[in-house]
Amino acid sequence: MVHTAETLPTGPAPSLRPKLSELAAQIAENAKLLEDYIESHGLPYPSFAADGPSKFPLPPASTPELEKLHAARSQVLTASKSLHDLTAGPSEMVQWLVWGFNDTSTLHVIHHFKIPQLVPETGDISYADLSKQTGVSSLKLRQVLRYAMTNRVFCEPRQGYVGHTALSLLLRNEESPESGWIGYNTQELCRTAGTLVPSLEKFPDSEEMKEAPWGLAFDGQEFFEYMDKNPESAKRFGVSMSLWSSGDGLKVAPLVTGYDWGKLPEGATVVDVGGATGFVSLEIAKAHPSLKFIVEDIAALSLERGKENLAQNHPELVERFEFRHHDFFTEQPVKGAEAYLVRFVLHDWPDKYLRQILQNLVPALKNGTKVIVSDFVLPPMNVLLPWEERRVRALDLVMLKAYNSNEREEADWRRLFAEVDTRLRLDSITRPANSLLWVMEITFVDE
Ligand SMILES: C[S@@+](CC[C@H](N)C(=O)[O-])C[C@H]1O[C@@H](n2cnc3c(N)ncnc32)[C@H](O)[C@@H]1O
Numbered sequence: 541m542v543h544t545a546e547t548l549p550t551g552p553a554p555s556l557r558p559k560l561s562e563l564a565a566q567i568a569e570n571a572k573l574l575e576d577y578i579e580s581h582g583l584p585y586p587s588f589a590a591d592g593p594s595k596f597p598l599p600p601a602s603t604p605e606l607e608k609l610h611a612a613r614s615q616v617l618t619a620s621k622s623l624h625d626l627t628a629g630p631s632e633m634v635q636w637l638v639w640g641f642n643d644t645s646t647l648h649v650i651h652h653f654k655i656p657q658l659v660p661e662t663g664d665i666s667y668a669d670l671s672k673q674t675g676v677s678s679l680k681l682r683q684v685l686r687y688a689m690t691n692r693v694f695c696e697p698r699q700g701y702v703g704h705t706a707l708s709l710l711l712r713n714e715e716s717p718e719s720g721w722i723g724y725n726t727q728e729l730c731r732t733a734g735t736l737v738p739s740l741e742k743f744p745d746s747e748e749m750k751e752a753p754w755g756l757a758f759d760g761q762e763f764f765e766y767m768d769k770n771p772e773s774a775k776r777f778g779v780s781m782s783l784w785s786s787g788d789g790l791k792v793a794p795l796v797t798g799y800d801w802g803k804l805p806e807g808a809t810v811v812d813v814g815g816a817t818g819f820v821s822l823e824i825a826k827a828h829p830s831l832k833f834i835v836e837d838i839a840a841l842s843l844e845r846g847k848e849n850l851a852q853n854h855p856e857l858v859e860r861f862e863f864r865h866h867d868f869f870t871e872q873p874v875k876g877a878e879a880y881l882v883r884f885v886l887h888d889w890p891d892k893y894l895r896q897i898l899q900n901l902v903p904a905l906k907n908g909t910k911v912i913v914s915d916f917v918l919p920p921m922n923v924l925l926p927w928e929e930r931r932v933r934a935l936d937l938v939m940l941k942a943y944n945s946n947e948r949e950e951a952d953w954r955r956l957f958a959e960v961d962t963r964l965r966l967d968s969i970t971r972p973a974n975s976l977l978w979v980m981e982i983t984f985v986d987e
Pocket of ligand 1: 764813814815816817820836837838839842866867868869882883884885
């Protein structure tokens with residue numbers, strides 16, 4: 541039986557006629573809830589100042605109030621955006637919407653000239669001194685930084701001097717996920733802003749990565765090809781991704797507990813297709829001592845790192861792991877394993893390639909084999925709160941820009957599995973608690 545963990549009602553579209561006072565009341569009510577929790581638990585109070593917390597303080601995952609507080613926070617974010625937009629009015633909104641590139645380009649300057657590293661952790665520095673150290677005129681620096689300050693990136697504690705805020709301080713460490721995120725977006729992904737229209741115009745139906753906005757921005761190089769040739773960019777991309785995985789989104793834990801691995805037979809082998817360093821399999825292995833794993837990837841470096849990590853940090857697991865170079869666009873070489881895990885891989889690929897990846901698994905499957913796909917399942921429009929909706933739609937848009945791909949709704953997944961092979965039976969599609977990724981269990985039925 542196919543079931544969804546969450547009933548996703550296609551709710552009414554968010555009101556197009558909200559009332560200012562009702563939005564304000566919603567904000568007040570939910571903000572009070574959050575504030576009371578923070579104060580009564582002695583958590584650091586949110587602040588723009590450099591000594592403020594780097595994240596909005598929420599309790600740890602096991603706290604019973606967590607869901608309520610998450611919801612309150614989403615309500616505040618959603619209602620305050622509505623209140624802001626409604627009060628700005630359509631004409632003024634147009635001006636700001638299209639100026640979003642000012643936000644990105646000022647961050648680009650800040651990252652490029654290493655301003656966060658030049659501004660002292662405490663205290664401040666004059667524009668003149670920043671100019672000496674960067675070679676950029678202090679007038680121009682002031683123009684850029686004062687705009688960025690309207691986004692809480694740096695502050696001017698006294699006229700002509702720049703100091704850190706909680707946000708800019710996060711960028712002081714060049715290795716931080718936030719710095720990586722800015723580097724990747726301002727130097728790479730941002731270029732697709734200029735190539736989206738040409739890609740849609742020249743290649744309206746294309747499923748080829750080289751014809752995606754990314755390909756057009758990088759002389760026909762596909763995303764993965766580019767990353768292969770630019771290891772520094774690849775590293776930065778990897779670091780920036782941990783911004784998502786360290787949040788509640790892409791953690792491995794929900795897959796470990798959210799799928800019943802115990803139903804696999806004693807001693808079963810799980811093939812982790814596109815498994816990178818095998819970090820996902822590693823967590824499953826710790827919780828399920830009878831399972832064995834074969835981690836496959838095309839990236840030799842990832843496999844090497846995975847092997848090293850296992851030998852150094854988990855020698856007791858080495859016997860249960862194998863690492864193999866495998867291109868998933870060729871036939872699966874490990875035949876007859878009990879399960880094939882494809883986690884966070886398929887969403888990168890347009891339908892045509894997604895089908896090829898799965899088709900290459902089919903010759904290896906035997907009756908009863910499980911194919912476990914863990915990936916995004918896009919909710920229909922208007923199910924999520926608008927704030928969350930925006931986050932999800934942004935991800936979907938990035939799939940288009942980088943890969944000519946898209947996030948899929950439940951109906952898309954069903955269609956795709958059926959197109960690959962009618963013997964692939966989708967048994968369940970569930971979203972583990974606290975996870976952005978869903979888990980789809982498919983059984984190969986060949987009777
Ligand atoms: C987004 S990562 C997902 C990694 C991991 N499964 C996870 O859950 O985070 C996609 C992985 O697919 C691998 N990959 C890309 N193209 C591949 C190919 N043709 N064959 C095998 N692996 C490939 C990449 O090297 C990368 O490790």
